[in-house]
Amino acid sequence: EAGVTQFPSHSVIEKGQTVTLRCDPISGHDNLYWYRRVMGKEIKFLLHFVKESKQDESGMPNNRFLAERTGGTYSTLKVQPAELEDSGVYFCASSPQRGAPEAFFGQGTRLTVV
Amino acid sequence: AQKITQTQPGMFVQEKEAVTLDCTYDTSDPSYGLFWYKQPSSGEMIFLIYQGSYDQQNATEGRYSLNFQKARKSANLVISASQLGDSAMYFCAMRDPGAGSYQLTFGKGTKLSVIP
Numbered sequence: 001e002a003g004v005t006q007f008p009s010h011s012v013i014e015k016g017q018t019v020t021l022r023c024d025p026i027s028g029h030d031n032l033y034w035y036r037r038v039m040g041k042e043i044k045f046l047l048h049f050v051k052e053s054k055q056d057e058s059g060m061p062n063n064r065f066l067a068e069r070t071g072g073t074y075s076t077l078k079v080q081p082a083e084l085e086d087s088g089v090y091f092c093a094s095s096p097q098r099g100a101p102e103a104f105f106g107q108g109t110r111l112t113v114v
Numbered sequence: 115a116q117k118i119t120q121t122q123p124g125m126f127v128q129e130k131e132a133v134t135l136d137c138t139y140d141t142s143d144p145s146y147g148l149f150w151y152k153q154p155s156s157g158e159m160i161f162l163i164y165q166g167s168y169d170q171q172n173a174t175e176g177r178y179s180l181n182f183q184k185a186r187k188s189a190n191l192v193i194s195a196s197q198l199g200d201s202a203m204y205f206c207a208m209r210d211p212g213a214g215s216y217q218l219t220f221g222k223g224t225k226l227s228v229i230p
Contacts, residue, residue: 045217101147105159
């Protein structure tokens with residue numbers, strides 16, 4: 001069974017540009033989460049989807065971040081326009097609606113804004 | 115307020131020895147879950163072990179065990195018989211449904227280095 005897959009693994013963009021990160025969760029997992037780790041800080045929650053609905057987006061830093069999960073399958077996280085402080089590692093995780101409590105994480109996307 | 119505290123930025127352990135990674139947490143909700151994840155240099159976050167607040171026994175998964183002391187609000191990870199492949203960052207995390215969400219709150223992590 002394929003795990004959580006994130007694309008791209010690395011992205012370097014200039015300040016002011018747009019970047020879109022993609023996450024493919026484990027098949028059948030209704031819950032999808034985005035997290036971010038800025039250098040030297042804790043991993044922070046961004047938002048939580050249940051299927052295609054945003055269950056909790058309390059961690060989204062500002063309106064430059066837009067997350068979507070069309071059809072309840074893969075998700076995208078767009079940053080527009082990117083700022084220097086957006087640099088970090090963006091993790092996606094998924095979990096089933098019922099069953100084991102743990103979330104399964106992808107390998108992350110390292111975003112560098114220059 | 116910080117909810118998860120990992121006081122050890124870095125730890126060293128001799129191969130085949132046991133090591134304890136500390137984690138304390140803070141919540142006022144009686145129902146919560148505690149997790150440990152491992153992040154090797156390749157970057158992915160690997161789930162290791164889970165402890166529910168109402169679980170009567172300490173969780174164990176192979177060489178990993180969680181020393182859960184509820185009154186002290188601590189959830190230390192014990193790795194027995196360390197292997198070179200255990201060298202990685204280790205994160206303690208808590209899910210606090212009382213906060214109205216299934217989000218995980220993470221500590222800053224402990225970098226474990228296993229010495230041959």
